[in-house]
Amino acid sequence: MRRRVLLFAGKLGYQTRSFEEAAKRLDVELVYVTDRCHELDDPWGDGAIAVNFESPESAAHRVLEAARSEGVDGILAIGDRPTVAAAYAARGLGISYNHPAAVEACRNKLRMREIFREAGLPTPWFRSISLNPAPEPALLGITYPCVLKPLSLSASQGVMRANSREEFLKSVERIRRLLQSPELASKGENSRQIIAEEYVPGAEVAVEGLLVDGEFHGLAIFDKPDPLEGPYFEETIYVTPSRQPREAREAIEKAASEAARALGLSRGPVHAEFRVNEKGVWPLEVASRPIGGLCARALRFRSDGQEWSLEELLLREAAGDLKEVPRRENSGSGVMMIPVPRSGILQKVEGEKEALATRGITELQITARVGDFLAAWPEGSSYLGFLFARAERAEDAERALRQAHGKLRFTMAPRLAVEHPVTKTMMG
Numbered sequence: 001m002r003r004r005v006l007l008f009a010g011k012l013g014y015q016t017r018s019f020e021e022a023a024k025r026l027d028v029e030l031v032y033v034t035d036r037c038h039e040l041d042d043p044w045g046d047g048a049i050a051v052n053f054e055s056p057e058s059a060a061h062r063v064l065e066a067a068r069s070e071g072v073d074g075i076l077a078i079g080d081r082p083t084v085a086a087a088y089a090a091r092g093l094g095i096s097y098n099h100p101a102a103v104e105a106c107r108n109k110l111r112m113r114e115i116f117r118e119a120g121l122p123t124p125w126f127r128s129i130s131l132n133p134a135p136e137p138a139l140l141g142i143t144y145p146c147v148l149k150p151l152s153l154s155a156s157q158g159v160m161r162a163n164s165r166e167e168f169l170k171s172v173e174r175i176r177r178l179l180q181s182p183e184l185a186s187k188g189e190n191s192r193q194i195i196a197e198e199y200v201p202g203a204e205v206a207v208e209g210l211l212v213d214g215e216f217h218g219l220a221i222f223d224k225p226d227p228l229e230g231p232y233f234e235e236t237i238y239v240t241p242s243r244q245p246r247e248a249r250e251a252i253e254k255a256a257s258e259a260a261r262a263l264g265l266s267r268g269p270v271h272a273e274f275r276v277n278e279k280g281v282w283p284l285e286v287a288s289r290p291i292g293g294l295c296a297r298a299l300r301f302r303s304d305g306q307e308w309s310l311e312e313l314l315l316r317e318a319a320g321d322l323k324e325v326p327r328r329e330n331s332g333s334g335v336m337m338i339p340v341p342r343s344g345i346l347q348k349v350e351g352e353k354e355a356l357a358t359r360g361i362t363e364l365q366i367t368a369r370v371g372d373f374l375a376a377w378p379e380g381s382s383y384l385g386f387l388f389a390r391a392e393r394a395e396d397a398e399r400a401l402r403q404a405h406g407k408l409r410f411t412m413a414p415r416l417a418v419e420h421p422v423t424k425t426m427m428g
């Protein structure tokens with residue numbers, strides 16, 4: 001009998017196409033639940049269930065009305081915004097999934113810090129800070145360096161390091177402007193609070209995992225070889241397998257399992273970020289969804305002589321067809337999220353053929369379109385595209401990514417011909 005899985009996605013694009021391809025290979029019926037106008041009758045002709053993710057309970061109710069009669073075998077969510085609605089819908093449909101409270105904790109950096117502290121996990125000092133009126137850091141007991149973060153944005157958007165009172169106040173004002181931009185306000189990201197926390201030094205790693213009946217299975221540990229020391233924290237290169245010592249890798253997987261358990265997560269994908277130093281493994285963030293963008297293409301798994309993508313693995317688990325968690329391939333692989341050099345309009349991309357010809361490079365996807373306005377970090381959250389590499393060792397994959405990126409040339413217009421107030425704000 002053909003399995004039916006609901007895929008909650010904020011928008012349809014290159015990541016959902018990867019799931020479409022995986023669903024075809026597995027003969028799984030994929031039904032989209034996506035954030036779009038529900039007054040129009042299937043305007044894109046894709047049969048998606050239209051919801052508003054900013055009202056997760058209402059979104060879940062709409063899903064129940066549309067999907068209950070057809071029968072549903074599983075639920076998946078990609079991106080942070082759809083996860084809460086997916087959790088509510090799963091409860092209504094009687095599908096095993098994460099509790100809404102656990103998913104909501106993953107979406108709120110303040111609540112996450114509180115949970116980690118209560119669970120006894122390594123936790124930096126942190127403070128909730130009101131953006132209005134302007135805070136006085138000395139009265140809050142702020143010490144430096146510290147990091148300022150919006151409560152629920154992802155991809156390091158709005159995250160800044162402050163080394164002094166002056167930098168602290170400038171960062172607060174910059175985050176205030178970002179959160180007041182129409183783009184974020186339309187998504188409900190108009191919080192008047194942010195979080196300030198101690199800067200944790202050390203190497204940063206990402207963990208991709210899968211929860212099956214409450215048991216955490218580590219799928220991959222990614223090293224982030226570029227130093228993420230601030231003032232902004234735009235991610236670039238992920239490479240695996242990790243070159244951390246074996247004891248450290250074991251400690252990282254244990255920390256990921258403990259962090260997921262502390263949050264109350266029980267099923268499905270987990271993407272987590274950690275800092276590793278002489279004092280231990282520090283959980284930064286844990287999300288109840290898979291790695292974003294096209295980054296999953298850096299992972300391949302083998303079971304019974306067959307190769308699986310991460311999307312296939314997650315769809316099998318969601319549909320209840322996963323017999324055992326496969327092992328990741330042993331070879332080195334990596335992905336570069338191609339950084340935005342500066343805010344502006346993308347005018348030209350050159351050097352693609354040269355980059356693809358680099359030894360070890362397997363794929364290049366430029367996802368930004370010529371004519372698009374792209375904001376650099378910390379205001380930005382979108383990359384120019386993705387580079388992928390495979391090699392015998394992780395360090396060889398990393399080298400290939402750097403060499404290929406050096407051959408790419410991006411021409412950015414410094415400003416719009418007619419500036420919009422939002423653009424001025426985003427460009428600082």
